[in-house]
Amino acid sequence: MPKLMNVRVTTMDAELEFAIQQTTTGKQLFDQVVKTIGLREVWFFGLQYVDSKGDLTWIKLYKKNEPNNCAGQIMQKLFQPNELEIYPTKVMSQDVKKENPLQFKFRAKFYPEDVAEELIQDITLRLFYLQVKNAILSDEIYCPPETSVLLASYAVQARHGDYDKTTHAPGFLSNDRLLPQRVLDQHKMSKDEWESSITTWWNEHKGMPREDAMMEYLKIAQDLEMYGVNYFEIKNKKGTELWLGVDALGVNIYEKDDKLTPKIGFPWSEIRNISFNDKKFIIKPIDKKAPDFVFFAARIKINKRILALCMGNHELYMRRRKPDTIDVQQMKAQAREEKIAKQQQREKLQLEIAARERAERKYQEFEERLKAMTEDLAKREQDLQNAEDKIRALEEQVKLQQQAREELEARQNELQEMMIRLEESKNLEAAERQKLEDEIRAKQEEVKRIQTEIEIKNEHTRRLEMEVEEARQKKEEANRQLLAVSTTPQHHHVEENDHDENDDLPNGDVTKDLEIDSSIVDPVEERRTLAEKNERLQDQLKALKQDLAQSLDETKETAMDKIHRENVRVGRDKYKTLREIRKGNTKRRVDQFENM
Known part of the structure; x- marks a missing residue:
């Protein structure tokens, strides 16, 4: 039975484990991975591993049956018929670090020029x-x-x-x-x-x-x-240390201390041939009058990687400018259908969410109104209670006043009787007469006191009557408002399904058409185009930059930060720089590279 090897492949969000045979090829392992994760845009990706020397390398899917070349030169003419035979390469025949399980990373090897146009799935x-x-x-x-x-x-x-x-x-x-x-x-x-x-x-x-x-x-x-740039350390013929950047748009040259700002650039459309001999790498321009673009790498392995990346990026560069294959057309059609279905599902969900939010808002408004009505009702009830308390107090006061009047009448009657007795007692002894006069004076003072009390109580009663009248008016107003708040206007009622006898469906469900106003513009329709949105975002980024500047510790700025700030100051961006460094003929740019 063939010996099996355990393999672990790590994608950006998952770990996959397989068992492969000694004879399993790189192509077979790659196909198993993309099939497992459901990926069809396979041309961007590769399997990465650490070789026995600790370098990151891409697994080879195929190898070519190349003739021996005594000079050791590898020449690849881009996009010409390949007459060499291609064979799948075994995984175990490559310089994979021997460990259990074998470790691979599934990563993007090539990047699209425009993600919005190219990424499908x-x-x-x-x-x-x-x-x-x-x-x-x-x-x-x-x-x-x-x-x-x-x-x-x-x-x-x-x-x-x-x-x-x-x-x-x-x-x-x-x-x-x-x-x-x-x-x-x-x-x-x-x-x-x-x-x-x-x-x-x-x-x-x-x-x-x-x-x-x-x-x-x-x-x-x-x-x-x-973004999307693979950097390699190189030297020109003068031995100046530089960076070579390979990406979807071409190859660029950078100074050693600045990976942000390329100094010389060659688009793929200007390159007709690439090759390397030992540590020497040669790029032949389409302009045959221009000299070859030559640089040197530290190791042959680096030149192999540069060659592979150049070939792959150039192939994708040319493929983008040709009609899509049938397979890609089918993928795009399927993606469009899925996008439409998702959009319809999102719109349906948004309608349901909007309806729920409206219902929740109405419920919230009802709860707030109910709370306000309850508070108002309690206030009105308290006003009524206060009015009733004042009325009871007035009734008690009237009762006391009536008692005072009755007492006054009794004292006045007693005084009258005393006056009669006084008149009849003219013949009485002086002592008895003096006693009777004292009693009469005392009775008169008591009557006077009672009259004063009655006047005070009368004044109190008049004030209380005014307060009672005011309380009565407030009570009537409170009753009117209480009636008003306990009866909601017709337009506040939630519309009910009052015609459901016409809307019953055979399965027992009830449906009702909602009111639609075609003149209402959906907010989504007012969303700005990407260019407009970017202009708005640019303004916001400037404001955010100003905010961040207040908390910036300049002592911790890196060389990259300073380069970026200078590029912004002079108005450079990625694409302005690329346009600038590709100006002039190829010869001028090659000469510029040699003089760096």
Whole structure:
């Protein structure tokens, strides 16, 4: 029985494990991986491994049956019929580090020129998004601080969906890796301040599907200078140490201390032949009057990698400018159908969400009105209680006043009787007469006192009557308002299904057409085009840059930061720079390279 080898393949979001035979080819392993993850845009990707010397290498899917070449020169004419025979290459025949299990990474090897135009499948989009995001966070791709915050907001949208302050409480993003460590170190900001800044942007993306957030992330990231560039250390004939950058648009030359700003560039359309001999690499321009573009690498292995990347990028560069193959056309058609279906599903979901939100708002409004009515009712009831208390007090006062009147009448009657007795007692002794007069004076004073009390009580009664009248009016007003708040107007009632006898379906479901106003413009229709949106975002980025400048610790700025700041100051960006360095004829650029 053939011996099996365990293999672990790590994608950007999963680990796959297989058992392969000694005879399994690179092509077979690659096919097994892409079949497992459902990937069809296979031309961008490869299997990466660490060789026995510790270098990162791409597994070969095929090998060519090449004739011996005594000079050791490998020549590949781009896009000419290949007369060499091609055979699958065994995995175990390559310089894979021997460990159990064998370790491979499934990664993007080539990058599209425009992610929006070229990436078809959602799985392809996701793999590119995760790989580019990881490269930005680890500073393999330089990203300025303000752009890092913007990209972080799209990353949060892609992972968590729409921002909801009830669900996404402060501290929700504390465990997410969202910004390069360089950016964090350069600014005197707390985690909460960073989260607040990112959340402000995140809230701008409400309603954006996760796939669209990933695409927006990549559309911004692809404009970064280091995006999609493979760098190699080289020297010109003078021995000057330089960087060679290979990407989807061509090859560029960089000074040793600046990977952001290429100095010389050659688009793929100007190159007709590439080759290397030992450590010497030769690029032949289409312009036959121009000299060869020659540089030197430290090892042959590096030249092999440069050759493979140049061939692959050139092939994709030419393929983009030809009609799509039948397979690609089918993939795009399927992607369009899936996108339409998803869009319809999202629109349906948005309608359901909008209807639910409207219902929740109405319910909230009803609860608030009910609360206000309850509070108002309690106030009116308290007013009524106060009025009734005053009426009871008045009744008690009237009763006391009546008692005082009766007492006054009794005292007056007694006084009258005394006066009569006084008149009849003229013949009485002086002592008895004096006693009777004292009693009469006392009775008169008592009557006077009672009269004063009655006058005071009368005045009190008049005031109380005025208060009672005022309370009565308030009571009547309270009753009117109580009646008003307990009866809602007709237009506040929720529309009920009062015609469901006409709407019953055979299966027992009830349906009702909702009112539609074709003149209402859906907010989605008012979303700006990408160019307009970028203009708006550019203004916001400037504002964000100014905000971040306040917390910037300039002592922690890197050389890349300073180069980027200078490029921005003079008005350079990725594409302006590429246009500039490709000006002039090929000979002038080759001469410029030799003189670096």
